[in-house]
Amino acid sequence: xxxxxxxxxxxxxxxxxxxxxxxxxxxxxxxxVMITHTDEGIDIKPFYHQDxxxxxxxxxxxxxxxxxxxxxxxxxxxxxxxxxxxxxFYMEVEHSDNIPTEILNxxxxxxxxxxxxxxxxxxxxxxxxxxxxxxxxxxxxxxxxNDQKNDLKKLQDFVNKTNSLSIDGRIFHxxxxxxxxxxxxxxxxxxxxxxxxxxxxxxxxxxxxxxxxTNYFFEIxxxxxxxxxxxxxxxxxxxxxxxxxxxxxxxxHMSIYDYNVNMLRSTxxxxxxxxxxxxxxxxxxxxxxxxxxxxxxxRIARNQLLILKHESYFDKVENVSAGSYYINYxxxxxxxxxxxxxxxxxxxxxxxxxxxxxxxxLKIDQQLQKTLEQFQSKTLKLVGVNVYINEEDRMSSHLExxxxxxxxxxxxxxxxxxxxxxxxxxxxxxxxxxxx
Numbered sequence: 001x002x003x004x005x006x007x008x009x010x011x012x013x014x015x016x017x018x019x020x021x022x023x024x025x026x027x028x029x030x031x032x033v034m035i036t037h038t039d040e041g042i043d044i045k046p047f048y049h050q051d052x053x054x055x056x057x058x059x060x061x062x063x064x065x066x067x068x069x070x071x072x073x074x075x076x077x078x079x080x081x082x083x084x085x086x087x088x089f090y091m092e093v094e095h096s097d098n099i100p101t102e103i104l105n106x107x108x109x110x111x112x113x114x115x116x117x118x119x120x121x122x123x124x125x126x127x128x129x130x131x132x133x134x135x136x137x138x139x140x141x142x143x144x145x146n147d148q149k150n151d152l153k154k155l156q157d158f159v160n161k162t163n164s165l166s167i168d169g170r171i172f173h174x175x176x177x178x179x180x181x182x183x184x185x186x187x188x189x190x191x192x193x194x195x196x197x198x199x200x201x202x203x204x205x206x207x208x209x210x211x212x213x214t215n216y217f218f219e220i221x222x223x224x225x226x227x228x229x230x231x232x233x234x235x236x237x238x239x240x241x242x243x244x245x246x247x248x249x250x251x252x253h254m255s256i257y258d259y260n261v262n263m264l265r266s267t268x269x270x271x272x273x274x275x276x277x278x279x280x281x282x283x284x285x286x287x288x289x290x291x292x293x294x295x296x297x298x299r300i301a302r303n304q305l306l307i308l309k310h311e312s313y314f315d316k317v318e319n320v321s322a323g324s325y326y327i328n329y330x331x332x333x334x335x336x337x338x339x340x341x342x343x344x345x346x347x348x349x350x351x352x353x354x355x356x357x358x359x360x361x362l363k364i365d366q367q368l369q370k371t372l373e374q375f376q377s378k379t380l381k382l383v384g385v386n387v388y389i390n391e392e393d394r395m396s397s398h399l400e401x402x403x404x405x406x407x408x409x410x411x412x413x414x415x416x417x418x419x420x421x422x423x424x425x426x427x428x429x430x431x432x433x434x435x436x
Contacts, residue, residue: 014049021046039370040180040218042333048325056328058224060277060319065109066305067246067282071293075100082108084299085306090246090282096122103128111207111246111280113168116145119157129166129207129244132158135189136168139355142412148352156197164205165193173211173250174419176368179222180334182210184341185360187229188351191342194237195350203240206230210278211250212269219269220321221330223247223276228335229342246280247273254289255423256395256403257430258384262286267304274314275321281305289421292400361415368420375422385423395427396434403427 022030036044068086070078072093081089088109093099096117103110104125113131124130134151138144144151159165169186177185186208208226212219223245234241249269254262263286273281283301291297308314321327345354354360374380381387404427405418 014051017047017049038218039178039367040334041337042180042330048329050325053325054328054332056224056228056331057322058227058277058319058331060322061279062318064274064278064309064315065280066302066309067111067280068298068302069282072098072100075102078102078106078108081302085302088280090280099123109280113209117154117158119154119161122158122161124162129205129246130158130162130164131166131168131207131209133166133168135192135352136171138352138414139417140171142410142414142416144413152196155193159197159199159204162205163200163202164207165190165197165199166207166209167193168209170209170211170248170250171417171419172364173213174252175364175417176252176371176420176422177364178367179213179215179218180337180341181363181367183222183226183229183334183338184345185351186210186226187233187338187342188345188354190230191233191237191346192351194233194239199239201240203242206234206241206243207246208243209246209248210273211252212247212273212276213250214253214265214269216268216272217327218330218334219272220276221327221334223273223278224321224327224331225334225338227277228331229338232339244280245276245278246282247276247278248282249273249284251284251289251419251421253382253422254284254286255382255385255421256290256399256427257393257423258388258390259287259290259395261384262289263300263304264383266301267308270305270308271314274308277319290395290399290401290403355414358415361417364417371422372425376425380422382423385426394434396431 018030021034025033034046038044065088066086067088067090068081069090070081072091075091078089088111090111090113092113092115094115096114099112103112104123109127109129110125111129111131115137117132122130132155134145134155167186167189169182169189172182172185190206208230210223210226226245227243230241230243249266253265266284266286270281270283283305285297285301287297345351348354348359349357371380375382375386378386384390404424
């Protein structure tokens, strides 16, 4: 061809597209019919055009790792998992003294989440990521590990030894916060650490753990907006840094009923994590809510990532979502909304003060109630749970563990933020009927 085909067509402006839509609406109000209002306070237009495009350049990792969640007692099987396709490993360790020696020698990256730590006894492999986040402990339990001063001292020694600082932000999604809130709370927690710690002049390794939800394009934009926000506060604090994101499908939208649909949810959530630029993707087993850890569902979770990587070629194009008018709009809008919440937190005494005042817990609870109302009215649809329900599905005999959190009466410094699944109310009702 002598010239590109599209040269035969006149360009159509954004204004002309909108005028055509208004004509087709036959008198209906464009804003009422075509604009979608979201819980994040972001309005979604029916189309996005280069006339109003947002230019955002956000770096994306050139490689993402299929990350296997392993039991600390099973670290002797790491080579077996590698043979099956795992490229990195995640494990939760009670204390730094309990880190298996195999972890120091294996030639695969390991993410080690520590509940408690003695920094002077910690053996560090520079290829590993070490997570120690005492504020996350406060958020989820209502108490510090020891006390605020002691926990920060341990964290300071930990940062000095590992040159890394970590935020476990998964609880915000799993408890019901919307995306703007999640981003704001992670950023505010990071700012709190910046304020309280002495950080070396060399580049700081920042590690953030996130949970991914079902809103596909918003979740892609969430991770990119997170990189933008981290860069903003690091630049403001004059901190050089490297950022690693570890993402996993959250529990908030999962259900015990029609539980195979959880595989579909987690697959698209992993896709969002990949396209959003996560460095490590750790899948969530489809039956994790009601079954004990088992080899079958663990293999399924691993295979979902293997298919995305080696059969769907999700590792062949770097930063594939770059240049999308819609995603760039979402990135900018989410970053701005989150920054507004962040600034309000800082003006009101900072992240810890807001936790002790109960304001963050209140905001999350309010959003959760809004989501539950949407679920009950079927504005929010969960396939197999509140739409396309399989009435013959029986689950009471398949439960291997307690699926509903039992509240314990104990004294806490703050109201803890606990995970909450949307489907729990219906699950209570259906399980009760099964027992009749």
